[in-house]
Amino acid sequence: MDVIDVILTKRDGGRLSGEQIDWVVDAYTRGVVAEEQMSALAMAILLNGMTRAEVTAWTEAMIRSGERMDWTGLDRPTTDKHSTGGVGDKITLPLAPTVAACGAAVPQLSGRGLGHTGGTLDKLESIPGWRASLSTEEMLDVLRSAGAVVCAAGTGLAPADRKLYALRDVTGTVESIPLIASSIMSKKIAEGTGALVLDVKVGSGAFMKNVESARELAETMVAIGGDHGVRTVALLTAMDRPLGRAVGNAVEVAESVEVLDGGGPEDVVELTVTLAREMLAAAGLDGGKDPADALRDGSAMDAWRRMISAQGGDPDAELPRAAETHEVTSSETGVLTRLDAYGVGLAAWRLGAGRARKEDPVSFGAGVICHAKPGEQVKAGQPLLTLHADDAGRFEHALRALDGAVEVSAEGAPELLPLVIDRIG
Template sequence: MSFSAVEVIAAKRDCRTLSRAQIDWVVDAYTRGEVADEQMAALAMAILLNGMEPGEIAHWTQAMIDSGEVLDFGDVGRPLVDKHSTGGVGDKITLPLAPLVAACGAAVPQLSGRGLGHTGGTLDKLEAVPGWRASLTTDEITAQLREVGAVVCATTPTLAPADKRLYALRDVTGTVESVPLIASSIMSKKLAEGTGGLVLDVKVGSGAFMKTLPRAGELADAMTAIGAAHGLPTTALLTDMSRPLGRCVGNALEVAESVEVLRGGGPADLVSLTVALATEMLALAGLPDADPAAVLASGAAYDVWERMIAAQGGDPSAPLPVAAHVETVVAERSGIFAGADALAVGTAAWKLGAGRARKEDPVQAGAGVRLLVDPGDEVRPGTPLAELHTDDDARLPTARRLLAGAALMITTDPPPERDLVLDVRRGS
């Protein structure tokens, strides 16, 4: 059945529900170039303004999946389970999480992306490891899942190509914030990966895309509903991103901190969230009796990490890149360190060279921000609060300004305890 782009745009403009046939046609026609960018931009804006019913979102997601291939890893000897984060600051969780879940008996096919703006990308972090490569064939992914149990790599070029086109268009047309389009973008790629269960880490707070709990809950509900509609067991954890995770923000800095966690140490918040997500993943994988906290403390996950890195050409024992310039930010007054604003720290790391403004921009492996104090620590004038790392010292003044004032919060009272997991939503 054929439609016209104007007909579909007008239907959504007038708050009508798009039929499955309309959705199939417009997504396929856009992927083939029959529907122009300006027409899809108008439809995306209509969706942003008028929303979509759950059935529409499920059909839209399926059409995105149908635009490309669906991966089939076959029997790798373990239950498959995956995780996706909506993006945050210092959110290096995938690095310790994938080896940990593999060490507990599941297989993790983690197809990841690169950073844009103040949120970091998993592939950028891992490319700080000498020799590591992001691009793998489906056969290589399957073999690594069978032999190691964990893969972190780039998505294949044929996975949901409609989403790739629409994602780029949304970025330049003011339609990024549409919950139906965000949910279908994330879930179309995850469903096309062929995993058996999915845990979503939906970030909430200043450093997250969703700033408030109600908006994050709306996105979590939309994604878990898509999972349920497609028969994929899906759980969403809504987690705090008002402060960075751990102490380090930046590619090589975050790899080093992840290795600390895998060796049984690391910041408490990073360890806590890694274990919480692992617990949910293992439950979906049918391994509820596994003890990820004990496995992490034992060092078994670090062994998987070394094998995972080596399998993709990396040298886990090689020194990580170090920035050419390091500057220390110090406290200007006495008090109690209450924490760092996630958006300010993430933006500072980006401006230092750890992130990119456009997808084609290069990143510096050694750039970023390292916090030197923990919330609750007492500080005095001159106490080191943070380090700024960059290969280009001309970037330092901008980062320094971003971290001035309230970004590194010093108060008279101890900060309240941080609740990392704010809510849990499960597909039904």
């Protein structure tokens, strides 16, 4: 094979054969294809797209670049969820134990936050003692004892994707839907789950800003899952405003525990229950215990405590708190018509809750608490947001991120996306 021929084929709008895809992904992983050559191919894919057959083959090649996990030894079916990321998106935390309490096993490999979107592992690492890095044997032990495990992916899982992901980030090719879809699905299929529910976020705080692009991504991923024998469905969900009232790390853990304790914000509860029902149906368990009942009767909380404890965490430990706080108050009385997800996420990042580079540390106590949600009545002088940071010097920079992100109107209602926009699959 000649890498130049592969690049030229895609540059000129042609279709790559399965043999070309297998070769170029393997050669790139081994270092035979240079970074600048794969950069050219990624740009050609961004500009000219891929057919379903090409995307399926590309995903399969990335899966084959590493190990594939196997959970067939478990006594219950496996099911998982993947979110494309957003602001206040702590759903994995209450969702995994809720689904486990209803009879499925949830082997979830999660990531860390980068920029304005939070990472599940960062949130969970705010719990004293909790470990993100587990061997496959340890994952299996946690699944058997707790029913759910949330941890970091090992280096042996889809190494081609890890290498290509870093390249796309610095070459302006992140937006390619075929490459996004194959990146997500190669890891999820290699993870070995039998069923998968995709939560594709839409709005200012999400990667996909409009419903059309989100639907295209969702349809592509659902097709890939089906082609690889994984029962896959996708929900398009709103990310034009933050999920829940807490944005950060420890503050989102605290809110998740409220949900598991039968309370919490309505939108977080609704999305948790909706996704849990989809996961159980995909696993063939839709006739059993209902997730709403698991939240009400305490069994989801019990599964959470087992899961956290099994990974070294103390579910009773006090969570980290930021040293400094600053309140943002309403300048007028009326209806909160806008609480922009991106602005709030950016503010939380600048407060220390997120990172600019993968190697940067995060502040577990930093974040934003939203005292009002769009559509709610507020009064002049009422606190709208509380900013949390370890260093008060961060507040000024965070407040600039909120310019135009918060609007109160004397009359009128907010124009919001429905929480669940569509279902695909």
